[in-house]
Amino acid sequence: MTQLLSPGVWDEVPCPFCGLACDDLRVAAQPGKLEVIANGCPVSAKAFAGLSSSKAIAPRIAGKTASLKNAVAAAAVILSKAKQPLLAGLGTDVAGMRALMQIADRIGAVVDHMNSAYFMSNVLALQDGGWLTTTLSEVKNRVDLLVIAGTDVASRFPRFFERYIWNRDALFGSNTREVVYLGRGLDTQAGTAPDGRKPTVIACDVTRIGEIAGALRCLIAGRHMQIDPVAGVPLSELQQLAKRMQNARYGVLAWAAADFDFKHAELTVQSLCELVKDLNRGTRFSGLPLGGNEGDVTANQVCSWQSGFPLRTGFGSGHPDYDPRHFSANRMLQKNEADALLWVSSFNEKRTPPETAVPTAVLGRSGMSFIKEPDVYIPVATPGIDHSGHVYRTDNVVALPLRKLRENALPSVAQVVAEIEKAL
Amino acid sequence: MLTKLNGGKIYDPANQVNGEVHHVFIRDGRIVAAPTSDERVEREYDVSGRIVMAGAIDLHTHIGGGKVNIARNMLPEDHRGDIVERTPLTRSGCGHAVPSTLTTGYRYAEMGYTACFEPAMLPVNARQAHMEMGDTPIVDKGGYALLGSDDFLLRMLAAKSDQKAINDYVAWTLNAAHCIGIKVVNPGGISAFKFNQRKLDVDEEHVYYHVTPRRILKILTQALSDIGVPHPLHVHGSNLGVPGNVETTLETIKAAEGLPMHLTHIQFHSYDTEGDRKFSSGAARVAEVINHNKNISADVGQIMFGQTVTASGDTMAQYRNAPHGHPQKWVVMDIECDAGCGVVPFRYRDKNFVNALQWAIGLEIFLMVNDPWRIFLTTDHPTGAPFMSYPHLIKLLMDKTYRNNTLAAINPDAAAMSTLASLTREYTLYEIAIMTRAAPAKILGLADRGHLGPGAAADITVYSEDADKERMFAKPDYVFKDGELVAQNGKIVKVTRGNTHVVKPEFDKSIEKQLKSYFERYQTIRMDNFKISDDEMYEFGHGNKLLLHPCRKNG
Numbered sequence: 001m002t003q004l005l006s007p008g009v010w011d012e013v014p015c016p017f018c019g020l021a022c023d024d025l026r027v028a029a030q031p032g033k034l035e036v037i038a039n040g041c042p043v044s045a046k047a048f049a050g051l052s053s054s055k056a057i058a059p060r061i062a063g064k065t066a067s068l069k070n071a072v073a074a075a076a077v078i079l080s081k082a083k084q085p086l087l088a089g090l091g092t093d094v095a096g097m098r099a100l101m102q103i104a105d106r107i108g109a110v111v112d113h114m115n116s117a118y119f120m121s122n123v124l125a126l127q128d129g130g131w132l133t134t135t136l137s138e139v140k141n142r143v144d145l146l147v148i149a150g151t152d153v154a155s156r157f158p159r160f161f162e163r164y165i166w167n168r169d170a171l172f173g174s175n176t177r178e179v180v181y182l183g184r185g186l187d188t189q190a191g192t193a194p195d196g197r198k199p200t201v202i203a204c205d206v207t208r209i210g211e212i213a214g215a216l217r218c219l220i221a222g223r224h225m226q227i228d229p230v231a232g233v234p235l236s237e238l239q240q241l242a243k244r245m246q247n248a249r250y251g252v253l254a255w256a257a258a259d260f261d262f263k264h265a266e267l268t269v270q271s272l273c274e275l276v277k278d279l280n281r282g283t284r285f286s287g288l289p290l291g292g293n294e295g296d297v298t299a300n301q302v303c304s305w306q307s308g309f310p311l312r313t314g315f316g317s318g319h320p321d322y323d324p325r326h327f328s329a330n331r332m333l334q335k336n337e338a339d340a341l342l343w344v345s346s347f348n349e350k351r352t353p354p355e356t357a358v359p360t361a362v363l364g365r366s367g368m369s370f371i372k373e374p375d376v377y378i379p380v381a382t383p384g385i386d387h388s389g390h391v392y393r394t395d396n397v398v399a400l401p402l403r404k405l406r407e408n409a410l411p412s413v414a415q416v417v418a419e420i421e422k423a424l
Numbered sequence: 425m426l427t428k429l430n431g432g433k434i435y436d437p438a439n440q441v442n443g444e445v446h447h448v449f450i451r452d453g454r455i456v457a458a459p460t461s462d463e464r465v466e467r468e469y470d471v472s473g474r475i476v477m478a479g480a481i482d483l484h485t486h487i488g489g490g491k492v493n494i495a496r497n498m499l500p501e502d503h504r505g506d507i508v509e510r511t512p513l514t515r516s517g518c519g520h521a522v523p524s525t526l527t528t529g530y531r532y533a534e535m536g537y538t539a540c541f542e543p544a545m546l547p548v549n550a551r552q553a554h555m556e557m558g559d560t561p562i563v564d565k566g567g568y569a570l571l572g573s574d575d576f577l578l579r580m581l582a583a584k585s586d587q588k589a590i591n592d593y594v595a596w597t598l599n600a601a602h603c604i605g606i607k608v609v610n611p612g613g614i615s616a617f618k619f620n621q622r623k624l625d626v627d628e629e630h631v632y633y634h635v636t637p638r639r640i641l642k643i644l645t646q647a648l649s650d651i652g653v654p655h656p657l658h659v660h661g662s663n664l665g666v667p668g669n670v671e672t673t674l675e676t677i678k679a680a681e682g683l684p685m686h687l688t689h690i691q692f693h694s695y696d697t698e699g700d701r702k703f704s705s706g707a708a709r710v711a712e713v714i715n716h717n718k719n720i721s722a723d724v725g726q727i728m729f730g731q732t733v734t735a736s737g738d739t740m741a742q743y744r745n746a747p748h749g750h751p752q753k754w755v756v757m758d759i760e761c762d763a764g765c766g767v768v769p770f771r772y773r774d775k776n777f778v779n780a781l782q783w784a785i786g787l788e789i790f791l792m793v794n795d796p797w798r799i800f801l802t803t804d805h806p807t808g809a810p811f812m813s814y815p816h817l818i819k820l821l822m823d824k825t826y827r828n829n830t831l832a833a834i835n836p837d838a839a840a841m842s843t844l845a846s847l848t849r850e851y852t853l854y855e856i857a858i859m860t861r862a863a864p865a866k867i868l869g870l871a872d873r874g875h876l877g878p879g880a881a882a883d884i885t886v887y888s889e890d891a892d893k894e895r896m897f898a899k900p901d902y903v904f905k906d907g908e909l910v911a912q913n914g915k916i917v918k919v920t921r922g923n924t925h926v927v928k929p930e931f932d933k934s935i936e937k938q939l940k941s942y943f944e945r946y947q948t949i950r951m952d953n954f955k956i957s958d959d960e961m962y963e964f965g966h967g968n969k970l971l972l973h974p975c976r977k978n979g
Contacts, residue, residue, distance in 0.1 A: 003952065012950045012952055012953060014953060023949055023950050023953045024950060094555060095963065098559070102515070105510055105515050105516050106510075123497060126494075126497055126498055126753075126755070127497070127498055127499075127500060127753070128753060129752075129753050130498060130753040130754040130755045130767075131755060132743075132755070132756045132757070133755070133756075133757050133758075134757065134758045134759075135757070135758065135759050135760045136760075136948040137548075137760040137761045137762075137946070137947050137948045137949075138618070138758045138759070138760065138761060140946070140948055141575075141761055141946055142618065163948065164948070169945040169946060170946070171575055171579075171761065171946050172632070249619075249620070250618070280743070283620055284617075284618060284619070284620045286758055300497070301493060301552070302555075304493050304496045304497050305488075305492075305493050305496065305524065305525045305555075305556045305559060306515070306517070306524055306525060306526060306559055307516070307517060307518070307524055308496050308503045308517055308518035308519075308522070308523065308524035308527070309496070309497075309500055309503060309518070310497050310500075315510070315516060318509045318510050318516065319507045319508060319509045319510060319516040319517075319518075320507065320516055320517065320518060320524075322500050322503075322504075388959075390551065390555070390960075392552075395760075396490065396493075396494070397490055397546075397548060397549050397552070397757075397759055397760060398548060398549070398551075398760065398948075398949055399551040399552055399555070400949070400953060401551070401953055401956075401957070401960060
């Protein structure tokens, strides 16, 4: 557990602000201020410090300061009047998501996460063909060839290379790790080894990575390829890459669904997963889906175990219905298929609700500012700073125990949702 | 408050009660002796003519943790076929192969089960398993921590660490993960698969650590004996599903060297190589060895025909078997230098030779192992079949005519190769009560569960006697959990939380020095964040009770 090292200094603090959920941070807590003083990164530095500067802790109804009790009652009215309420955003911890699922079941709401547009690419690929994947500690100790598809990794997951690729200690000692990027215009600096070895970059359009994966599968199967180049990449480059992948002892193919920002990206994810499966006929190779930001993995885990279905599940018929396209929160709002929105974002005050005319209540991290003031705004505590809790890491396996680092009057999402449920 | 169950026929093997008629009294969640005549009975249930047993205990069912939730995510088409509506009392969800957590709790309770044990809890994923089980209402829960392919233990073995250090690590793991037992899956094999080793027999060496499964089995059985954990090592053996693995199983039993060992889903490990297809039943050989080795117990892992999903920590076997899956989609995962998991949907078909023979082999084992205290009723839910098939399985065991009629309808070549038709044994109610109540409680060290004597927790199931045993066991008349009526006529009437059972064996704290440094250097989570606290358990279980069971002193 996180330890109080000295008054106001916490050690081994887990960070919930990206899917890596590093738990080696040292954080100094002073009145009104939090600072990451060791093992930070741009994401955590901003997220820990940003929270402290906020003074806005009072709820608002229609822009006017209100008591928590009245704000809760107003949110309850919005939800209970609705024919098709929507619980979206879902940036919260396990306890918050448990409470949201309970209320969704009760009021017949649809649940959808703010990252689902990307996250669902992985879910759909999983449901269509499955996959063979690995987790961060396996990468840290075993990887000898890392192939990265369509992302620089580092801008979303700043400490990825430091912690898992260029780490000094590894169980199966490997200081000759190789990195290959597939994509164009990526910042590949983090992929340069400490000894100066540069990564291989295979320049291709991110939307055509699926074609590259298909070609690699052909080559690995020993088939003759008639097309050259493939997606703009000379076949000889792909032949070399195929050989390197087959010769790897423990290769890893990483992608971040959030960087597959195009239609039917699930097909690209699927082609990567099938490539990984094929490679395992001869050697060991694993996929590594990178995500978990804003608690998307957490929300999906809880939704799955409580309902039996992933996110984008609705309870309007008195039972769970899963529909990965229909129950997109944005789509429903655009098509006027929802008539109330409860938006939850407790990690990030920048993630505000989508523009909508339907009555909206927001459980947002304190300091959230809106283009359009919602009907109800209840500032909430942030897990891992203001209260203890749990978030899941990108790999779907490890749930980090978050700690309360300071006293704060803000209620947690779980508390507010429980109060709303009582007021229904 | 004093409650009386009036005049039932009691089947309570732990107290040698075999169908005798007597009353059962409950006070404050416990069974009590007959009160003095001046004490007022406040609630009375007339159960005369009905069958009264302790609540059933499933000692091997995959109900929580990573692989279970992967299966849920992967199979919406299966779940859509068994949607569960919300009621004023119960949450909505879904059933069939991998039910939602809430539905799992309701359905187990409706079927008369009051405790379920998750058999493959990866220590690094134990939080998730406990969270899911915390959202599984009514029934008691517990888990077995998975060891044997974790790099920490394999390094210890490769470095020839002494048994005491291993005992400390095993005890530390049980404490850190809040478990009640230790499971080993394909000993060393999950790790070996990460090194591209595709097969690992009992005496074969792991390509990197040069450790054999036999050695892993030996040190883990020894460790549990030394630290006094009641439940023996829970063993998913090597070579799961491979024809000829009966030899592996017999060697695995030898590896226990007389110490207690529990072999799980032994049906999948009882295959011989006779016949044209080089696939035959090894049930007789396995049963004979179990009959002669009193240190050995087993659960069957019966398969049932139909769609399900196999969920296992055995990545090596799951990857090997994935091409046989249906529908063709599957997940295999290497996990955290700790273990792994594999999730492969399966459709067992009665007209398929292999599946039909698997079905027959499971039943042969049930009928040929003589001692019902050492053979347990499981389907390895959901791997062999979903747990909802238990009443059907009980009927197959208790009703020879029904069994033989079913046998006549399966693949004829498989039926011809099975001795099942010649096995005339029919399980009695007393034996069913042993294998589903008294014996699991005993083998798990649950002194106050699985029986109806004074002092026992009032986990009680009441059935109406019925010639159709499937109907009888599917919908008990009454189910009491810790003294509260939770289900009536197969429907939930009250939702409670259920308890979590754990052991916390003592260990030399100095092991943490070594572990702390190991975690810092090689893992991606710090040791102190890896360990689950009591506060967290309280939160996961929504404030349910953590029931601590004693370990024997000095083994």
